[in-house]
Amino acid sequence: MTLSQLRTFALVVRLGSLRAAAAELGVSEPAVSAAVAALRQELGDPLFVRAGGGIAFTPGGRRLAVHAEEIVGLADQARREVAETNGSTTSLRVAATSDFAEHAACALLDAFTRRLPDCEVELVVSDGAALGDALVRRAVDVVLGPRPGSGGFDAVPFLRYQRILVASPDRPLPELSLGAALRQVWLTGPAGLEELSEEGRWLAGQSAWPDLVRFPSETEAVAAARAGDGVMLALGHVVRADLRHGTLVRLPVPGTPVQGLWYATLLGRGRASAAARALQQFVTTPGATAAMLAPPGAAPTAPRRPPVHVALWS
Structure with missing residues (x-):
């Protein structure tokens, strides 16, 4: 099996259809079918069957989906980290629930990038129920907000x-x-x-x-x-x-x-990046707490960093 086949299958599972996966990848639907067919032949499992106008995944297909998401996410992380060794910056993708993002995230991440000026941060605002899955897929490196459900996570309460x-x-x-x-x-x-x-x-x-x-x-x-x-x-x-x-x-x-408590959550068992661990350690410091609880418009104590990039997940 290839990384391309696993990426394709992971998208089919996430989006629930071959047509949607093809549109997301920018390829034809037969190309997606061919990738899935190759996995079916190699693994000896149909992976999914047609049901009620959609598709229903077999137990083997559901198991493969979990591994496919993690393998694809790990490959993407490896690609980023290798690229970072050739440059002067480190990237960090942080996901937060909308309430934490509105009231605390930007001030926190601004204070963090003052400590690590070579770290570029992207903040993703999402529904809390999706954050644990995003960590497993390595779509993000750190989750800030309510503690995600079970999944081998390393969660530290900080506020x-x-x-x-x-x-x-x-x-x-x-x-x-x-x-x-x-x-x-x-x-x-x-x-x-x-x-x-x-x-x-x-x-x-x-x-x-x-x-x-x-x-x-x-x-x-x-x-x-x-x-x-x-x-x-x-x-x-x-x-x-x-x-x-x-x-x-x-x-x-x-x-x-x-x-309530807000947590900084990473992938457990040593799978988090160095930048993610640095942020998790930083959020428990007095400087981080002061930044998050500062009244709106409070002046920073150092020259401003470039703004944190913010994205929204639908």
Whole structure:
């Protein structure tokens, strides 16, 4: 089997169709079929069968998919690391959930690149449920945010946060109970309430799920809460000034505030790059904490680095 065949099969599994894999690779569908056919012949397994207008993978096909993703990711990592030995810079791909990316990631990574000026960082903003898979596929080197599920990861907690239920002082609850709060409109950022986060798990354990209104950013959701459009489970350090000035009030319903931890997660068993390990060590330092919790607009203590490259995953 070849790396090209494994890359093709990994795409078929991820996208769920030969046609989609062909479009992603920029080749014809027969070329994708030929690559899969070669794997079928060599391994003696059909890998997938046609089912219900789509494809269903055999146990052997699912097992191959896991190895194919890791082999392709490892090959891509090796290619990057060898290329870096011929240049003066190191690349690092960091994935984060939207809330961490909005409130802390850029300040953190800016502080990190001051320590390692030859490291170029790409920040990918993604749904939390996809981050563990991205690590396994080596699509990213580090995940920042909620701890991904099981997968042989090395996760280090680095920042404790709390989410406080807040609302406009002009929109009080009829009673300070969780039931009354759940009957309100809840305002959130683009990801809603992440399933892997402590606040997502807390809310999933309640008797009802509130109506969520998602905004393009948590900053816009906070503004809507100030305007009286609903309640919000906001990060405590983000709304501290609002609470002090009285533009928002805390709703002390049972179960809140919700305490959580953000983690820096790498591939375990020594599979992470040196730059990834350096970032994981840096996030636990006082300098990193100060950068993440600094109020918006705080002046940096050193000349600015070029901006961190930011990408979005659909």
